[in-house]
Amino acid sequence: MRRVAPRPVGPRWRLRLEVALFVTPALALMAVFVAWPVVSAVRMSFYRWKGFGPMDDFVGWRNYQRVLSDEVFTDAVMHNFMIVIASVIVQLPLGLLLAMLLNRRIVGQGLLRTIVFVPYVVAEVIAGVVWFQLLQPQYGVIDHLIEMVGLTPPEQGFLGTPDLALPTVFVVLTWKYLGLAVLLFLAGLQSVPDELFEAAQLDGAGWWQAQRRIALPLLGPTIRTWLFLSMIGSIQCFDMVWVLTQGGPANATTTMATYLISEGTQRHNYGIAGAASVLLFVIGFVLALVYQVFVLRRDREVLR
Template structure:
């Protein structure tokens, strides 16, 4: 399909070779979508990794209502993307939304065009919503990893006079390394495939400020019936995702697989 000009009707007859690929790669909207997707990939890891680790360390301590707290933290992750997107779309409405109302109660004003209507902050707003939505997964994985760290190591460190930060830096984080790297891989692949939340919150707007590679190809195919262009965009997305996955496997996960094979 990606090497034909096709509107969705009739047989594939109008062969155009690589013209669709050239059109996609020279399209400013698509190149912007690639940049937005990479910002989401990197931003999700940079935000969710420290937050997930901090919350996991907190929930790993014995406290009253520990099970309930763990459930509450994990609820956003299991919530449907459609439901979460609609909720946040209403919360972020300009002037009358809950967020702007809360800010107004303390004398602050939200953006004049709204959190999702200002091209300068719309992508960062979406990134914050995504962090809230998917933070439960790293917390769950890190909690599972913490359960596998022997208490003897912590007790020995305390006897040696190690501080809390030294314990985390020299014991917890190194032993959680394989779990962190595996989660980062899952987060990267999920961010490359991101569609639902962005489509519900902004549909790629305003002025294509939040367009991702997936929203671009869906918009071209479903809304504009440019199925050849959409096919080319999907193949480019596949190549980018495959390349990143192979590089991550070779450069980051190789050590874990070698250690597992010993």
């Protein structure tokens, strides 16, 4: 019976040591800046605490009951889901259409791609301040342009009118993040072999038929990935809303993130803010888990 030579142990331990050296700093940063704040927020959510002195006023689940019974928070949850749904209805077809057009050989293609993608590169705070100035009632550029065409802008401005504030914020969000959708879809389109489109043309298919029958089905994984990123981003929406309206007017644009910041930094109800942050984390985690299990599962099975 032939003896099997034992495998060398040295390279395996060297590989494990190299992995540990590369992974340990990332895990340490995750523990300090992600895990510990989450644990602290969960602990804070069970206390009534104003930010001064020790946390010794334990109230149990009372903070969660107060948050869930607060109409402002429930409206904030509804606003977040309205942004999610509006993103799918508006940004998805618009992003696909722009990506398909920019994928064609046209004059100034590179410049057009840059113009579409530049808003996504601009920082949220800078973009929010610029749009806040543009949307100022009576003195803003937007109101001036509306008056030039013979229309009357809202007296309180688009951001100061409760019925128009959230749609206006969504328009700004679409302007800001549409470039990401176009970039992802354009990358997906460029990965489609040209031979497929050439074969479709030989069979008599037009440009739109080729896009509908070939490009869109092959873009399925890219679209599902963008939907996941858009959903998570809409749930966590904060920067642009805070700069434009801070959740106003009359809580018309409040999101879950602006609610917990307002309760924590402005009203000093850190226990309430902790409970709201935990609920935001749970909602985002459940949505991400459900999406991963029921939507992205097919893509993972194909990769296997």
